[in-house]
Amino acid sequence: MTTTTTWDPTTLTSRYDAVRSHTERLASPLSPEDQTVQSMPDVSPTKWHRAHVTWFFETFVLSEHEPGFAPFQDQYWFLFNSYYEGIGPRYARPDRGLVTRPGAHEVGDYRGNVDERMRDLMTTLDEGTLDKLAATIELGFHHEQQHQELLLMDIKHVLSRNPLQPVYAGRPRASCEPDAMGWVDVEGGLVEVGHEGGGFSFDNELPRHRQWLEPYRLADRLVTNGEWLEFMRDGGYARPDLWLSDGWATVRAEDWDAPFYWTEHDGVWLEHTLHGTFPVNPGLPVSHVSFYEAEAYATWAGKRLPSEAEWEHAVVQDGQAGAEATAGNLADDESYHPSPAPDHDGKHRLRQVYGDCWEWTSSAYHPYPGFHPPEGAIGEYNGKFMSNQMVLRGGCALTPAGHARATYRNFFPHRSRWALSGVRLADGGVARDLT
Amino acid sequence: MTTTTTWDPTTLTSRYDAVRSHTERLASPLSPEDQTVQSMPDVSPTKWHRAHVTWFFETFVLSEHEPGFAPFQDQYWFLFNSYYEGIGPRYARPDRGLVTRPGAHEVGDYRGNVDERMRDLMTTLDEGTLDKLAATIELGFHHEQQHQELLLMDIKHVLSRNPLQPVYAGRPRASCEPDAMGWVDVEGGLVEVGHEGGGFSFDNELPRHRQWLEPYRLADRLVTNGEWLEFMRDGGYARPDLWLSDGWATVRAEDWDAPFYWTEHDGVWLEHTLHGTFPVNPGLPVSHVSFYEAEAYATWAGKRLPSEAEWEHAVVQDGQAGAEATAGNLADDESYHPSPAPDHDGKHRLRQVYGDCWEWTSSAYHPYPGFHPPEGAIGEYNGKFMSNQMVLRGGCALTPAGHARATYRNFFPHRSRWALSGVRLADGGVARDLT
Amino acid sequence: MTTTTTWDPTTLTSRYDAVRSHTERLASPLSPEDQTVQSMPDVSPTKWHRAHVTWFFETFVLSEHEPGFAPFQDQYWFLFNSYYEGIGPRYARPDRGLVTRPGAHEVGDYRGNVDERMRDLMTTLDEGTLDKLAATIELGFHHEQQHQELLLMDIKHVLSRNPLQPVYAGRPRASCEPDAMGWVDVEGGLVEVGHEGGGFSFDNELPRHRQWLEPYRLADRLVTNGEWLEFMRDGGYARPDLWLSDGWATVRAEDWDAPFYWTEHDGVWLEHTLHGTFPVNPGLPVSHVSFYEAEAYATWAGKRLPSEAEWEHAVVQDGQAGAEATAGNLADDESYHPSPAPDHDGKHRLRQVYGDCWEWTSSAYHPYPGFHPPEGAIGEYNGKFMSNQMVLRGGCALTPAGHARATYRNFFPHRSRWALSGVRLADGGVARDLT
Amino acid sequence: MTTTTTWDPTTLTSRYDAVRSHTERLASPLSPEDQTVQSMPDVSPTKWHRAHVTWFFETFVLSEHEPGFAPFQDQYWFLFNSYYEGIGPRYARPDRGLVTRPGAHEVGDYRGNVDERMRDLMTTLDEGTLDKLAATIELGFHHEQQHQELLLMDIKHVLSRNPLQPVYAGRPRASCEPDAMGWVDVEGGLVEVGHEGGGFSFDNELPRHRQWLEPYRLADRLVTNGEWLEFMRDGGYARPDLWLSDGWATVRAEDWDAPFYWTEHDGVWLEHTLHGTFPVNPGLPVSHVSFYEAEAYATWAGKRLPSEAEWEHAVVQDGQAGAEATAGNLADDESYHPSPAPDHDGKHRLRQVYGDCWEWTSSAYHPYPGFHPPEGAIGEYNGKFMSNQMVLRGGCALTPAGHARATYRNFFPHRSRWALSGVRLADGGVARDLT
Structure with a gap:
């Protein structure tokens, strides 16, 4: 750190x-x-x-x-x-x-x-x-x-796991209509990524280094539950062609047919939340999907997941380096951050960056070039997890205020679904890092 | 019932x-x-x-x-x-x-x-x-x-499983010297087994029926921890020749090298009990061994396990049909029931029948000839467990007062070790029922 | 003891x-x-x-x-x-x-x-x-x-005391109609009271001794809630003439206007019980009244409270010395013991002796003639409470099975109301012992 | 507010x-x-x-x-x-x-x-x-x-109140030597007291108004346990001449002979704290004394308690209006704030203002001239307590960070001792407000 x-x-x-x-x-x-x-x-x-x-x-x-x-x-x-x-x-x-x-x-x-x-x-x-x-x-x-x-x-x-469906706290949000998805165009080029100094970072955000990015674009919002239901209706969980080989094996072995906390009851999809169990809200971002699912969805949609460098560069350029003000809420796992309209110049800006779901990237969790862990036991903090995990960026509705930032590298195994993990699509550029 | x-x-x-x-x-x-x-x-x-x-x-x-x-x-x-x-x-x-x-x-x-x-x-x-x-x-x-x-x-x-070694209740017993093991000779012949009526029984103790037993003898007490240590020192857990095939596979797969709650610390074997963790007491009956271990021990000792019919007949003949007075104690999992001396006529009597450890028999848990479960849901009580389990007889230090009797058929899978299960040796007669 | x-x-x-x-x-x-x-x-x-x-x-x-x-x-x-x-x-x-x-x-x-x-x-x-x-x-x-x-x-x-009205356990009984009260005639004479030996007694039930009783009669059941409501409607709590001097002072000082757990709500009297709060059931025995109230009620009714000797003698003579079978129930504080009809010879027998309410007597709690407490600390068991308390006899719905007997002497201060204490009327004979 | x-x-x-x-x-x-x-x-x-x-x-x-x-x-x-x-x-x-x-x-x-x-x-x-x-x-x-x-x-x-002496948290401080007490001279004159605006205040700190103060001086630290022991050894709790009439009546009625949480054991005075019970530390400020005791101590010392205006004016002039940085600690009820040496010009400054003990003043808790409570239920917040209470100023070791300020008016009845209340002496000027 x-x-x-x-x-x-x-x-x-x-x-x-x-x-x-x-x-x-x-x-x-x-x-x-x-x-x-x-x-x-x-x-x-x-x-x-x-x-x-x-x-x-x-x-x-x-x-x-x-x-x-x-x-x-x-x-x-x-x-x-x-x-x-x-x-x-x-x-x-x-x-x-x-x-x-x-x-x-x-x-x-x-x-x-x-x-x-x-x-x-x-x-x-x-x-x-x-x-x-x-x-x-x-x-x-x-x-x-x-x-x-x-x-x-x-x-x-x-x-x-409790059939009594106990509630942690609070109440669910009212349903809301999803906004149309727009695209944020990013020029790319030789960009710098990694923590720059001035404030805390974990050691895995260092050293800051240069990377070349082809022009690309990022979705201005996360994939919604409604869009995920379309994916499901189109046989998303039944078509091997959409999935990575390991992903498909996992779908079969674990009988996946929907996001982690979804259950079907009398033809209605319900979602378990910290507030209780309710019908899936189509306007909210889909959550609790694994990297495999995120990747399959992107394939189905004819798009791809962004690399972590693409994500970070776009967010910084969008002026959202500092997360203090936008971080998520206590126990509010369906928070919906109202979308600003496109700027008056018609350009889209990135929405739902920190306070909804961690966003899967196409980047494996590896050390940055030149990374050296600190000496001593505390040096074990992050380095030892650098295998078989994928990077997620942003933050989620459960992230404590002040904890999120643009250079933050979260990571989970490809099949993890119990975290609040969602999907932001990328397009153009060059898909990289896929593991 | x-x-x-x-x-x-x-x-x-x-x-x-x-x-x-x-x-x-x-x-x-x-x-x-x-x-x-x-x-x-x-x-x-x-x-x-x-x-x-x-x-x-x-x-x-x-x-x-x-x-x-x-x-x-x-x-x-x-x-x-x-x-x-x-x-x-x-x-x-x-x-x-x-x-x-x-x-x-x-x-x-x-x-x-x-x-x-x-x-x-x-x-x-x-x-x-x-x-x-x-x-x-x-x-x-x-x-x-x-x-x-x-x-x-x-x-x-x-x-x-808690490293803090919390105590449930009470205190351990003082160490005690094991008595020499004697043998109770039983004539056998055409005997009746199963519940006779007069008082409660579970349905699996019925119907009472006849069985032929060759002359045999039963140990007048349970195998002790001290004897088990000899078995261990003689390579008991390392010699495939002593074990049933499934048993040996289990020893290898689960790295068994001692009874369930034993751990070695600085060359001393300790035993976890409800009272705390203490050095193994050589005079007490060994407990928390699986059927596989009981069977291997008997082989090592040149003896065998009794069949359930042998056990029941010997106990009834010994005058111990009614368990009310001798049943085990609350939370006293190292109870030691003082051994009566042999009768004045020099004959041995059965000791430690109900209040120490459940005793593995060589009998698979099957319905008695003519068994019919009761109608309705309650008929599921015992019948549905009648496969892949071995019968244990007697009772243990945790059995509630009044719950044990000579015809009671307990049962656990061959590899179970978390119950208070021990070993009484048999000799002579004909080994039966081994599954 | x-x-x-x-x-x-x-x-x-x-x-x-x-x-x-x-x-x-x-x-x-x-x-x-x-x-x-x-x-x-x-x-x-x-x-x-x-x-x-x-x-x-x-x-x-x-x-x-x-x-x-x-x-x-x-x-x-x-x-x-x-x-x-x-x-x-x-x-x-x-x-x-x-x-x-x-x-x-x-x-x-x-x-x-x-x-x-x-x-x-x-x-x-x-x-x-x-x-x-x-x-x-x-x-x-x-x-x-x-x-x-x-x-x-x-x-x-x-x-x-909790406005949330939490329930301890169970459910209230259905309402029931009170039986008419009958009288049991007792001859009296020179009788023996106190524990006779054969089974346990507390030391205060000893020594057994003789006492002279004039002919008297006892009500064959306890005073009911319905009868108590009549007493209240007749100004029972507002008429000093009905009360002992200390009793009246207490009524005034503590604003008594009903039994302990009764509250009036919209003109209906409710009673707090271990099962919840419900309208007062007129057929059940009144409970949670002090000695002062019991005594005032008896005065109002033109009757009196029995002495403890009268109570004990009548109960023993009625064949109810042993309480084992009739003792009260766990947490059932409105138990109602169905009343046997009068015997075929038209004689009444005593009802509700052990399992409903402790019954106030007119006897102060004093040592029996010849009483000597045991030596040592345990001798403090009962003797030290022998002042300023009145004797109650019988047992109540909360008395554990096997704990009640005819010679048992319970005792509480004159103003106590939190115990399940009720009233059985006496008549004839000579009022004694009133303190 | x-x-x-x-x-x-x-x-x-x-x-x-x-x-x-x-x-x-x-x-x-x-x-x-x-x-x-x-x-x-x-x-x-x-x-x-x-x-x-x-x-x-x-x-x-x-x-x-x-x-x-x-x-x-x-x-x-x-x-x-x-x-x-x-x-x-x-x-x-x-x-x-x-x-x-x-x-x-x-x-x-x-x-x-x-x-x-x-x-x-x-x-x-x-x-x-x-x-x-x-x-x-x-x-x-x-x-x-x-x-x-x-x-x-x-x-x-x-x-x-628990004989097991349970500990809330933490550990006691090491003993420390008291500093010599110095005096801070204050000129007085026509000063302003009360909240000035800029930040929160309770309504009872308003309105800001003028008050005339004769020249006076305040002790630069609180009275210590060691000094209180001298008061006790000099018969402080046994001399009616030192006490207000109500105070002396309270001393007698409640058998006061030391501060609230002090008990004597084998000739040593012990003090109950949130960390456990320990010998009284002579260098720390005395705490848990009532207004009556504070007043008697001041009389014994030939000094007096300050008025609340004197206290506030001195603290503000000393540059300690904002309490944010110096407020007390969680559960640290013997905190000792190291004393700064006198300024290089030899002048003393006020120590232990906010983080040790609330300081009794000689002022009754009355509304400031022109005070009007807010409308509605919330207007009950402070006004209704304005009788029979004395003002305390400062803050204590249990006051949350950011909660104390120079104009804050705390108040307790004269005999209260369970709060962390201590004594700062005043001298010169004119004693006012004593109730």
Whole structure:
């Protein structure tokens, strides 16, 4: 990770409080039972998320800088380490749902304890040490925000498995009419991609480097549920010619015939959401589709998925580098961001960039040219996942405010569907990177 | 099931109360989180057990006899049906751990409601109807007792998966010296097996029928942990010649090298129990071994497993038909029943029959000659499991008082190890039934 | 306490299990929050009851007889001691609702631990020690049963204070028509009262002694809600002439105008019950009236309350000494026990003796002539409450099965109303004992 | 209340999220049982606080502006209304601890629901309506922050009543040496007090008005525990001459002999804190003293308490009008803010203004000249408390960041001690306002 931010103790502490509090708020409508279950290996229990992000601060900040450091509980170091091999053995991921103790409320104790100790540390460090430590603490903020998004995606899956159809929070949106899709023309050429400095980025957004792009165009909005229903009616899930070989094998093996959370009932397609189960809203962006499905849809539509460089360049050029103001909403997984009309000059602008669905790209998740992970355990943060995953860009309705930006590289395996992942079409240019 | 018991409302109600209360007591040291998790497909969550046995009474008693019957919650009929296809679709067994709601306390509400309605029904029925209904209610008692035992076996597994090593209850026993094993000689001949009438039995204990047994002898106690360690030291888990073919494949596939809950730590074998994790106690009966392991051990020892008929006949002849007084203890999974000395005439008697471990037999679980399941959904009770399972006899330390008897036929798949299953050796006679 | 019962380990353990389990069942529909609150000083929180009855066994049995005894938690000795000054300082009764920790589930841990240790003790004691100890253990059973009844009375009050009107369990009874009240004539003379031996009694039921009774008669059923409404309509709560002086002062100070759980809404009297709030059922016995109210009602009716000797003598003579079969029901606080018709000889018999309401008598709670409390802390059991309380006889719908008997002396202060206390009228004879 | 802030939807929503999340974080180490109890009438249960601040937004924002508004639960309007008579009948304050349902997790549901609806409203309102509504929403923020502070003060009291001495969070500070007390000289004259505009204030800080102050001086730090021990050793609690008449009566009636949370054990004074119970730290400011004690101490020290005008004028002149950066810490009730040395010109500056203890003043809580409460129910916010209370100024270690400011008027009854209230001495000038 990298940052050029200079932190003073007050701002750092205040930011710490805000990030940490937000996690607790997300968990608060969930019962101890809800917080315990792991409904599939990709999913982590809510209380595991709450504990793991706490473990991060205890391990990478307190253990190295707190005078007289002792862990809150020895066993927690083992239980709540997710993937940092450098730290020692790890508790197996698919077993996270077996850890009935500590309970939800004891995880609250753990959080409270680490919060107090972090605050003590942040307000008493000398300036020099703080400068060195701030980057790790800031990484902890962004790490916790990633888990806030995951917590919501995960509990959405947990609740989806319950025939009682429990609601996480809130109410669904009213139906809305989809806008016609327009195209944003991008010139391309020799462009720069990657984080430029000025603010935080993860290490995988670096180094900034040049790339050549042929002229291309991007859809000004995401593919809608209504359009996806057309794809389905046209036999989209039954035509091998539309699918990559691995994708078709997956469709067959897992009996896919619709997006992840869709079920058909009396001829009507219903969608499970955090607000309950409702008829599919045709005007909203389709979500919870895998890379395979996204790619097949694009083929069916005679288009393609954009590369991650195409996506990033277009968004930056469109003036949407900074995501602060447009990021998604708590638990609002069908948010619909009203579409601005085309500019008075008739040009289209990119809509639904950060707050609806993560957008599959045609780019495999590889290190940027010249990438070197940081030294030490924390260097494992992103580098170790750089195989067999595809890049997604943008952000989604569950992304915490302030967490999205144009250079952000999210990544999931080709078949993942439990994330809020959708499709923006590209055209022209040269399809690249397809894995 | 069958019974010749005649019930009056007061006794029936009192028995109902006792059985139902015992379940709640078993659950009371468990947190909501503990009660939610399913640590493997064989295991059911505690709150599922509590709800399912309640569903039994609601479905087979109230729904047919309560005036103006309406289910407590429509969805519970689906959620807590375990295997009665006759009742309608069922919620998939491996998904029981996904049902975070109803929570533990809401399951308590469900239980309280059904208890009140059952009590109303039992105290207001006319004598004729009560006579007809009592058999089903009594079946519900024994059904709930089966689940009490399973609840404890299951939570033992759940807690075993937690590195914090939480304790269910109580304390371990002090170490004890094993007694020398003696042999009980049985004459055999044309004997009768199966339930004789007078008291409750499940339908699979019927009909009583004759069987011819060659003279044989049974060990007067169970194989001990100490003896099992000898088997291990002699390469028991590494010698294919000792194992059935399927058994050896399982040893290899699942890397078995010791009983289920044993782990080696610094050269010492430890055993997970409901009381915590402790060094293996050599004097106690070995437990949590599969049929395959029991069979391999017997081969190694130059002996064999008894058939279920041999077991039953010997126990009845030994005067231990009635289990009331000797049944196992709540949560005491290392109970050790002090061994009576041989009778003054030097003859050995059977020890550890009901309260330590279920004992693997060499008999496959098949219907007795002339078996006919009852009509209706309740006829699914036992018959449908009669394939690919082996019979176990006796009872274990977790069996509720009054639930064990000489004709009781328990059954598990060959590879099952999470039950408290142990080994009693046989010799002489003719090995039969091996599947 | 006294008993002539001889216990064997199996029966003792089985009885222990049954009593202990019943408590857990009563608590199971209650949330951790429900179990924590003390809604007035007379009321104890559910989890306090569950812990206190456990403390009894730990203190009076384990601490004196368990090898290597150590308390489960040192602090629990202080927290869960109710009134045994001989044991040391006590936690103040009105503060029981302040003890948020241990939580409900930790109290379950405490219970599980003591249960295991008690079982170990009961099954390993030599016969001589068991004989001596059995009386204390049996006292523990009856002590726990008293608290089972209190637990229900108390949670009824807790839930009554919640505007959401939560239901404990079950459903109300259908309305029923009251039977006409008849009178049972009793000859009196020199009679014996007090426990005779043969089975358990509390020490306050001893010694059996003689008393002279003039001829009297007792109502064959309890006063009904419908009759109480007549009393109210006739200005019962507004006429000082009907009341004892202290009673009238209390009526004024506490604004009494109806039984404890009655509220008027749009001209209809509603009654809060464990099943919810419903219109007052005129055919059921009135309940939750204080001694003052009972006495005023009797005055208004031109009758009187029976003395405790009159009550006991009549019940025994009526053949209802043993209460086992007729005791009350779990959580059924409007149970209605169908009235037998008068015998064929036209004589009336006593109805509603044990399972509806505790019946106020005109007797102050004093020691019987010759009473001596046992030595030691356990001697505090009953003796210390022998002032400013009135005796109630019989049992109520919340009394556990097997806990009621003809010689049982319950007692509450004159103004108590949160217990299920009702009224049986007496006539003739000589009013005695009125305090 | 008043504000000159102009809010855009994004900032308003972001601020809403931050405030709401902080509340949930404060509650997260608390069990359902902890959150339920009301340990004295002044204290409210944690879950009541969480629900009540939610009720505020539902009542004053959603009910008036949400299309198709319906309350989340009808009964919640009654249960969680604290004092707004204009809204309808209220649930009695001392009964808040009786509301076992909704439980802690159901209150989380309520919060989640209102949050979603508030977010919908804030992001869809037209600019004009938002302008009008923003002031009420902002009042909701400050209202919730007040309750965050109360939540911590209250749970401190709840946990103090538990002999198990449970810890809320964190660890105590190391001991520290007190600095010598210096004096800050203030000229006085015709000064202005009250909120000036620019940012939020409560209505009771208005209108700004002029007041004449004689020259005076204020202590540059708070009175310490060590100094308070001297007062105690000098018989401070035993000398009527030091006390106001009502104060002395209270000392006698309530047996005061030390600050609220102090207890003597083996000759050592211990203090209960949110971190546990520890020996009193002599260098930290004394806290949890009533107005009566503060006043008696000042008399004993030959000094006096400042008036609220003196306090405010000195703080503003000292350049500490804005409290954002210096406000107190989560759950850190012994925070010690390191003392800056006197300026190089030898002048003392005010220390410990906002983040340690609320400071008793000699001013009764009265409306400022010209004060008019707002119209409508919300006008009840502050005005109705303007009798029999004394003003406190500053802030305390539990005050949320950003909530304190120089013109803020806190108020408590003269005898209140459960708040973090301490003492700053004044000298010279003219004692005013003493009530």
